[in-house]
Amino acid sequence: MTKKTEVTVEEKLRALYDLQLIDSRIDEIRNMRGELPLEVEDLEDEVEGLKTRMQKLTGELDDLNDQIGNRKNLIEEAKTLIKKYSEQQKNVRNNREYNSITKEIEYQELEIQLAEKHIREFKAQIEQKKEVISKTKERLGDRESHLKHKKEELDSILAETEKEEKALFDKSEEYAEQIDDRLVKAYKRIRGSVKNGLAVVSIERGASGGSFFTIPPQIQMEIAARKKIITDEHSGRILVDPALADEEKDKMDQLFASI
Structure with a gap:
């Protein structure tokens, strides 16, 4: 020293x-600069959180559409089986076979009803998800816009003061050396x-x-x-x-x- x-x-x-x-x-x-750096940091965290939520909601929406697709396939399979059993009924040899096939047809009809019920429920959930996604997207756009404004404000202040602050730090150290x-x-x-x-x-x-x-x-x-x-x-x-x-x-x- x-x-x-x-x-x-x-x-x-x-x-x-x-x-x-x-x-x-x-x-x-x-x-x-005040609270600007903290505001920017908080806004960045909020924007990141909203983006994560959007990804999660979009994933859930895709999953619901997949579920609807699965139920539609199940309905088509059930209809194919009903057609097959209906043809078999024409060639039954006794009441027991007839009743057995009738039960199979009734079961497939119930499967169709249940699948249709699930599709209605999934579609209702999709509408709810879409509404939440719309609001989240709107919120995200607002927060991103606000973040952009705050970043520009902070960058402007930093650009104005960075040189002066650096020079002052150097002077502070210089004067401290005299003591x-x-x-x-x-x-x-x-x-x-x-x-x-x-x-x-x-x-x-x-x-x-x-x-x-x-x-x-x-x-x-x-x-x-x-x-x-x-x-x-x-x-x-x-x-x-x-x-x-x-x-x-x-x-x-x-x-x-x-x-």
């Missing part, structure tokens, strides 16, 4: 505040523990930025002296004086404008 050049407390404070401003800008870029590891770790720890990611804040109207707790005048003077790193006793954030903050904001605004 490259040995860091010894720097003053004021230089550390300036570097810390600059690092905060850079990281906050990166946070802003991410906020611009000793202990301070960088403390900074990252504080950033990770607060909702807005602000680990370094300036004093505003006698209080820590974003806080209502007043900082005693003596502490304010010490902060303005820039001789040591001072943290807010309530939030744990590192504090800088307003003058330093304004100077670094102007410097960082110029940096951001150049990226």
